Amino acid sequence: MYKVFVNDKPLFLTNEIAKETDFQLFLLESIDIEQLIIKMFNNKISKAYLYYPDEKEILKKLKEQIPVRKAGGGLVYNKKGEVLFILRNGKWDLPKGGIEKEEEIEHTALREVEEETGVNKLQITKKLQKTYHIFKRNGKYRLKITHWYEMTTTFEGIPVPQENEGIEKVAWLNPEQIKEALKNSYENIKLLFEEEIFQR
Incomplete structure (x- = not known):
């Protein structure tokens, strides 16, 4: 299903x-x-x-x-076990974005995380589930299929939100803060954490 x-x-x-x-x-x-x-x-x-x-x-x-758009995104852990979140349109989300021509989906996920948050030194540790949602762009409905990857990073600088993508804030959240953030997030992001909590 x-x-x-x-x-x-x-x-x-x-x-x-x-x-x-x-x-x-x-x-x-x-x-x-x-x-x-x-x-x-x-x-x-x-x-x-x-x-x-x-x-x-x-x-x-x-x-x-319905036309399909493919995207890649990351659930990124730092050395302290915190997860990288972005705040966009007043909701907590994970960094992700659309695939470019001829691009491998893993590369999309790594590139988008770095572009949206300024966080680099990323390494994919495993593939997570795909999520599916329907959105409207230019008056047409599309099905977005996002390929998610768990990543780790040794990055120690200050994350920088990609403002031209509407990102207001980037933050590392600990498990308690994640619980709070998920109350103001999207259903498909919550799904990833349901899977993640049982796996780790």
Whole structure:
């Protein structure tokens, strides 16, 4: 099952029909995907299932209906075990950004972390899960698939927010501060920490 966030609301891609009643269920093959997205953006639907019988094909089917943008990002630890966060649009987020032509996705993740925060000496330690969310750009909806990597750094300078990307602040947060920050963050960022807490 895939979890795609639309305006921070969950849209589950599933090959099973669940008996829960508070979710609306739609058939991926027959739904007007843009209408469903608009309803979720306008708070008319708070959570939904998109059903397709073949789980291996389900994401491919969604991609046929909505343009895809690939991005890479980092969950970066310093030597003290703190995590690098950015504050953008008043919400805590992790550094990430879109892939450039001919670029390897790992390189995208490293480049974006450095550009958005000024933190270098980065090393990828492992691949984390991908996250999926739908956003609107120039009047069109797109599916953003972000490839996340756990990274470490020996950087000891002062991080610098990339202001032209709307980043207001960059901060190293300890586990207690992370809990607070996640209360004012995005659902797909919270997902990464659910995975991370069990792994470390």
